[in-house]
Amino acid sequence: MVDYVLRALQPYFERIPSVARPTEHVPFNQKLMWTLTILLLYFVLSNVPVFGLDPSSIDIFEQYRALFAGATGSIIALGIGPIVTASIILQLLVGAGIIKLDLTNPDDRAAYQDFQRFLVFVMIAVEALPQILGGFLKPNPLIAEQLGVSLAVVSLLIFIQLFIGGTLIVYMDEVVSKWGIGSGVSLFILAGVAQSIITGLFNWVVPPNSAMPAGIIPRWFWIAQNYGGEALLTADGLRFLLVDGGILALITTAIIIILVVYAEGTRVEIPLAHAAVRGARGRFPIKLIYASVLPMIFVRALQANIQIFGMLMYNRGITIFGEYVGSKPISGLMYVISPVRGPQDWIPSLVKASPYFADLPEWMIILRLLVDASILVAGGILFAIFWVETSGMDARTVANQIARSGMQVPGFRRTPQSLERLLERYIPKVTVLGGAAIGLLTLVANMLGTIGGVGGTSLLLAVSIAYKLYQDLAKEQLTEMHPLVRRMLGEEI
Template identity: 50%
Template sequence: LIIGLFNWNISAFTGFPAGFIPLWVELIRTGAITSIRNVMIDGQVLALISTIVIFCIVVYFEGMRVEIPLSHQMVRGARGRYPIKLIYASVLPIILVSTLQAVIQMIGMQLWHSGVPLIGNNALIGAYSAVSPTEPISGLMYYLNPINSPYDWIPSLVAERFHMLGAIPPDGWQIVLRFVINVVFFIIGGIIFAIFWVEVSNMNSEAVANQIHRSGLQIPGFRRDPLTLKKRLDNYIPKITVLSGALIGGLALFSSLFGLIGGISGTGMLLAVGIAYRLYEEMASQQMMEMYPFMRRFFGEE
């Protein structure tokens, strides 16, 4: 994001500085502002708005949670809450989705430049531009290529980009199909990897119930038993896990549709905001444990 704001390097695509602030200095100096499209897309105003909107949405969603009341069996009057956040699986699932996309594209590039019989240099699998060897221009790899800016899904901008790549622009239905595949890939992939991440990171109902039980906490009005806790948590965690994966996938795709400052991906933006929010939560957690030392057992700190 910082580089995206202050980068003075000249972009080969536009001929202007790549950073937002240097770009506008140059646009104003040269009088190159000629149209709304010039301001919103080439001037990165749309990317700036998209960055701010995504930042606010992610912070808002990070703060949304279901809180399960807890009480301590040994300390009368000591009560707390176990928060189950809306973005329960964090942004790790969408990182895995993006990694999978990158691996698929890498395989496609290797096949296009290889001499493997049938699948090597096969345009049906994926043909790549001679101008930009990492840019698929047709075949299966074109549809699986992630959308990163308006130049990937707005027909007039897609045509402009393909002309610069020295390739024939895709038809409208091909652009729509690529868009739909990206939506399905991000949302379904986000759900699958969210479930996977919750299971392998001990964030599922059973693991959380055992953690609460070992800490000496219980849900008021319920028997202090891990199975009872698990049944209660089963009402929330599995559903929120699926919703979390779909939501993160949708946010990552939405942020990529309009571009972001610095040309970062939607996944990178979500990761940056997530890290900042986790740092804030860690500071709050440390402060809470200083005020209530018995909570150290719950967080695994003896």
């Protein structure tokens, strides 16, 4: 039934405007220009506030802000959330066989992409409307009075602005993916995380209900001015330095960066030789993190959407799923399945230091940690498999690409089938292993905390994206010098 409806609506999906693909090779300088232009536009839009929004509004994505690459109170507040959510839904439908599409078939892949674009616009509305109707994004009564309109009209204006911002993110992502370097989603995440890390290091502003500056380096100066050496050398003083002083977050961030770079460089390389050009050789790398870190976005996006559901229920007076303070769950199922974001979320003494958790039983704190670990590892494996199958990284698609480029594995027959059997020995196993490994790395980073509170998922994504961006830049420069390489990579000369 779903397949029939999808096929019937396909002509309408095709009419949704999209960014045209280049008809010929785009030079490196132009790709770099498009990428930097979109990045600049992203930062500009992140500083454009939503007109008519009341200052008392609640950001329900506060705990996922760095991950979703949006800016609180701006017209791009939804960030990449709709794109990720639409991708999750479609991958689950295809993976479960509810929508039967052969993604190795060009027509089916085009149908998949058209339906995904339509679904993204649906998700923009779905993620914006509940925030407005649920009372999280509140219209400003003063603005309504000055304009001489009702609060409902101001709420409509807020929705229109969020929809426009979400639409701009969609097309900015398409511009980077088709005309720039890498993908827009990755670029926005990297920009948001980098901004948070820099702020977390150097921000001298003192937050409300705190005596110390927000940034780690200004905090050290404050500690040196207000604490003596003897007090800091005690057990409580060392704990204060590690946790509150940000030293643990700094060490964790550095270690995670090193581990991700090491994991990105760990690979199995399959030797290749060109059938028609003697001496032309290469290698096809199968990395340990074969599916990249992007499946972690899907895991956290799924958790974020569940948390939003819980907040909406609580705002309606339904507390069976848990209670909230602002955007933070403090009890019930929603507390158990919420992500761990630092030592203050799983060390009982630190958890109970908060007045909201003073009476929380220790078994519930431990259960939350175990549930988060299970979600990260199992979700990392599951979404890594889905990502490989739907993004053209599976053994069959890769084998066909290698065969079309004229390359072959020495000692094996020059057929896609033989290449596929060889790749099947590695790709499925590495996909599962890499998904589990990245889930464990994310868990460790979340448990110990990171600079700027970006979270383990966001930090891993940023490091992996930066590493991939460096590789993409090197590849683009290589293809400029050696056009034959473009043909090997499946591009037109």
